[in-house]
Amino acid sequence: MPSGAHEGLHGYLFGRLHSKAIRMGIQDHDIAIVGAGRYKGNSSSKEGDSALKPRAFRPKYTDWPTIVFEAGLFESLDQLRIDAGWWLMNSNYDVNIVIVISLQKAQRRIQIEKWELNLGRPRTRSYQPTPTKVQEITIDPNNNVTGAPLVLEFQKIFLRPAILPEMDFIFTTQELSRWAADIWAGF
Numbered sequence: 001m002p003s004g005a006h007e008g009l010h011g012y013l014f015g016r017l018h019s020k021a022i023r024m025g026i027q028d029h030d031i032a033i034v035g036a037g038r039y040k041g042n043s044s045s046k047e048g049d050s051a052l053k054p055r056a057f058r059p060k061y062t063d064w065p066t067i068v069f070e071a072g073l074f075e076s077l078d079q080l081r082i083d084a085g086w087w088l089m090n091s092n093y094d095v096n097i098v099i100v101i102s103l104q105k106a107q108r109r110i111q112i113e114k115w116e117l118n119l120g121r122p123r124t125r126s127y128q129p130t131p132t133k134v135q136e137i138t139i140d141p142n143n144n145v146t147g148a149p150l151v152l153e154f155q156k157i158f159l160r161p162a163i164l165p166e167m168d169f170i171f172t173t174q175e176l177s178r179w180a181a182d183i184w185a186g187f
Contacts, residue, residue: 005186006049009071009101009110012179014050017067017152017169024166026158030055034065041090048087057159064094066157071101077111084115085131093117093129096156103183108141110180112150139180148173 021031032055036047051065058064070083077100084098100113114135123129137147150171154162162168 003073005103005183006071006073008183008186009073009103010049010069010099012182013099013101013112013150013171014052014069016171016175017157018052020169024162026166032058032065037061037065039064039091041086044086044090046083046086046090052157054158054160058094064091066095066159067097067099067152068095069099069101071103073103073105075102077102077104081113081115081131081133084113088115088117088131093123097152098131099150099152105187108184110139110183112137112139112147112176114150114152116156137176139176143177143180143184145173145176145180148176150176 032053034051038047048068049071050069053065068087072080080100087095087098098115102111117129118132119129139145152169154168
């Protein structure tokens with residue numbers, strides 16, 4: 001059973017993504033929040049910690065999310081990376097972004113990684129895209145943030161170009177530092 005700390009790891013960033021979308025003018029009914037819904041891959045199934053998809057382009061319950069959050073308090077960073085690859089590869093390339101959030105309590109460090117498929121060239125039988133870490137953010141014991149801001153591209157999440165006031169979702173150094181302070185205050 002997930003703990004409050006585990007839920008806070010992904011819930012805050014997911015909640016901020018949702019609230020930023022609403023402030024940009026996206027209607028709540030246009031965002032399908034699939035939470036920890038279970039999805040069946042090639043030979044296994046998986047639940048993310050938080051996920052969403054645009055209802056206009058993915059209206060069915062079985063449609064894959066466009067962004068998935070995977071958080072780990074007790075799960076190793078290596079396992080979270082395997083989970084990110086699972087989402088990207090088993091979704092028939094429908095999942096565009098996986099955010100991995102790892103809390104390393106002993107080191108009092110939080111690591112956020114953004115994973116996508118390396119789509120450098122067209123997919124063929126001999127070339128399949130591979131999961132690739134495209135951004136890494138580390139928050140140290142003093143809540144100093146390196147690698148920020150976290151940028152989540154609007155088009156990859158909503159499957160259409162942004163129309164002003166819509167724009168990419170940006171999580172600043174200050175937002176991430178404040179979030180980390182709140183996480184650590186709970187321990």
